Amino acid sequence: MEYLESSYFFDFESDAIQELIAEFKDDSLSKKEIAMGMYTKVRDHWKYDPYSISLSKENFRASAIAKNPSGNCVEKSIVLIACLRALGIPARLHLGKVKNHIAAERLIEKFGSNELTPHGMVNVHLNNKWLKMSPAFNKSLCEKFKVEPLEFDGENNSFLQQYNSEGSLFMEYTDDYGHFTDVPLDFMKRNIKEHYPHIFDTDENITEFKL
Incomplete structure (x- = not known):
């Protein structure tokens, strides 16, 4: 299956990814248990950071992201997909657009909007069905x-925190770009530059911008 293959981006043969999955190479664990454990590890091992945008191809490799202390939603999803594929569990990248309603002031200051795009999550194939999960x-x-x-319980979708514990609206999905076998870097570049043109230099050769 194509969703089990390695690629330039999902380079799970690398030492960095093999180290991450070492504890889950256990025949006593079911694929459901592996997916649940791997999800939690990626969710909490890297701090979420939406304020750093890089369009450099090298920075979207799972092995490179794994060495960082933090990552945005797409980066963390890439790591999780690489780990799942390495463990024999089909996984793919799913992209969309979300609107953030809590702590939105800094997003608006940096991006000019409280919408984040592309927002990344993971589709994982378990028990003959695709499930959505977001490790961001x-x-x-x-x-x-x-x-x-x-x-993530291995049986149901887990990708949207619509409200916080006080009942205030936290986030909502406003667009769905679908799923991808590999990282669609060209699409992501066009999407980011279209939504946040003011943070990019007019020189098209500029491919990285740190906020």
């Missing part, structure tokens, strides 16, 4: 903003 928001961040962390 680490547990400590959720606690800070009084939002229940997303848990």
Whole structure:
């Protein structure tokens, strides 16, 4: 299946990814248990950081992201997909657009909008069905903003925190770009530049911008 293959981006043969999955190479674990454990590890091992945008191809490799202390939603999804594929579980990248309603001031200051795009999550294939899961928001961040962390039970979709614990609207999906076998970097570049043109230099050769 194509969703089990390695690629330039999902380079799961790398030492960095093999180290991440080592504890899950256990024949006593079911694929459901592996997916749940791997999801939680990626969710909480990297702090969520939406304020750093890089369009350099090298920075979207799972092995490179794995060495960073933080990552945005797409980056964390790439790592999780690489880990799942390495463990024999089909997985693919799913992209969309979301609107953030809590702690939106800094987003508006940096991006000129409280919409984040492309927002990344993971589709995982378990028990003959595709499930959605989002490893973006680490547990400590959720606690800070009084939002229940997303848990994945291996049986149901887990990708949207619509409200925080006080009942305030937290986030909503406003567009769905569908799923991809590999990282669609050209699409992502066009999408980011279309939505946030003011943060890019007019020179098209500029491919990286740190906020």
